[in-house]
Amino acid sequence: MSRRQNPSPISATHSLTSEGPKPSAIDEAAWTGKEHIYVASQWQLMWWRFRRHRMANVGAVFVILFYAVALAVEPIAPYHPDLVDANYSYRPPTTIHFVDAEGRFHLRPFIYGTERERDPRTLSLVFSENTAEVYPIYLLAQGTPYKLWGLIRSDLHIFGLRTEDEKVFLLGADGQGRDVLSRLVYGTRISMSVGLVGVIISAALGLSLGGLSGYFGGTADLVIQRLVEFLRSIPTVPLWMSLSAALPVNWPITRIYFGITIILSLIGWTGLARVVRGRFLSLREEEFVLAARLSGASTMRIILYHMVPSMASHIIAALTLAIPRMILSETSLSFLGLGLRYPAISWGVLLQDAQNVRSVALAPWLLSPGVAVVIAVLSLNFLGDGLRDAADPYGR
Numbered sequence: 001m002s003r004r005q006n007p008s009p010i011s012a013t014h015s016l017t018s019e020g021p022k023p024s025a026i027d028e029a030a031w032t033g034k035e036h037i038y039v040a041s042q043w044q045l046m047w048w049r050f051r052r053h054r055m056a057n058v059g060a061v062f063v064i065l066f067y068a069v070a071l072a073v074e075p076i077a078p079y080h081p082d083l084v085d086a087n088y089s090y091r092p093p094t095t096i097h098f099v100d101a102e103g104r105f106h107l108r109p110f111i112y113g114t115e116r117e118r119d120p121r122t123l124s125l126v127f128s129e130n131t132a133e134v135y136p137i138y139l140l141a142q143g144t145p146y147k148l149w150g151l152i153r154s155d156l157h158i159f160g161l162r163t164e165d166e167k168v169f170l171l172g173a174d175g176q177g178r179d180v181l182s183r184l185v186y187g188t189r190i191s192m193s194v195g196l197v198g199v200i201i202s203a204a205l206g207l208s209l210g211g212l213s214g215y216f217g218g219t220a221d222l223v224i225q226r227l228v229e230f231l232r233s234i235p236t237v238p239l240w241m242s243l244s245a246a247l248p249v250n251w252p253i254t255r256i257y258f259g260i261t262i263i264l265s266l267i268g269w270t271g272l273a274r275v276v277r278g279r280f281l282s283l284r285e286e287e288f289v290l291a292a293r294l295s296g297a298s299t300m301r302i303i304l305y306h307m308v309p310s311m312a313s314h315i316i317a318a319l320t321l322a323i324p325r326m327i328l329s330e331t332s333l334s335f336l337g338l339g340l341r342y343p344a345i346s347w348g349v350l351l352q353d354a355q356n357v358r359s360v361a362l363a364p365w366l367l368s369p370g371v372a373v374v375i376a377v378l379s380l381n382f383l384g385d386g387l388r389d390a391a392d393p394y395g396r
Helices: 009-019 025-032 035-039 042-051 054-071 180-216 218-233 236-245 253-268 270-283 287-294 299-310 312-335 347-355 357-362 364-390
Strands: 097-099 105-118 125-136 138-148 152-160
Touching (some): 054 180, 180 347, 218 270, 236 312, 270 299, 312 347
Antiparallel strands (some): 138 152
């Protein structure tokens, strides 16, 4: 009797990779002898799979940079965002030099002085460089005083000039001569925090209402789901506009900020509530939930300590994908003049200067807040996609 020979690991691996579906992290670990993956926790499996998602890693780097800027806008911005100087109205971005007009190389970057003259036809300022005046750019230069987080007094900025006779505008100036880069940096704090705070509020509403709907079912499920369907049936933009227009005009900036955040949160919780409801409908019949119920655990303990942690990875991925929607919502409302208003500074408020086609034609650098919105939204979407894929490390 002939004995059946087992196929070699190499041939088995080749047949699976060439003909079968794409292997999961568990399958690859089995083929390569990485047995430690069988004893790894779900969070470890998520981290290993997330690291292999290149675009998610790139997005995570940009997201970290955006929030780092939001935490330290005062020292990063070279000037105060409301510092007006009519002599620099629509000043183009300053050119940074390392080689002067005589061909000499400088170790420290520098800019030339600015010469201004009026165009006799358009009466607009025309700027040119005066090569006779050289202004080096220094790191940790002293500039406009500020209070970091409202607590620490300082006047150090990451870069700047050690003179008040000239200014450096890396992203140009607006119609009032204000530095666009400084205003863009200050706008990062509000725009990025609106998305984060709004998602936290909507997550609390989505988890609580969606959890109650999926766990109890019956009348609670019927009422909550009809409310979700009603809110999702209303056109989003008109609803935002009507609620934002209801905010009093004389409210201070902080009230308007929290008012806009709450409005976005009250509308944005419905998607997460449906996801949580679907997961709870399947989890409430699991054995560990039944064991917790028989052991005398309360309903809130079962939900918070047993059911929610089991789907924490999916919740994190859903929230990460919800942040860019919040940022776009705030930007849209502020751009239309129904969200945050001056003197608040956000990306949407800054884009109001780009509503005038003539201004954009003369000063295209005013669209830089729009570029920041695109980069932030793409980075958060890439990060959310990576977290969503890593949330199911056993998937193929």
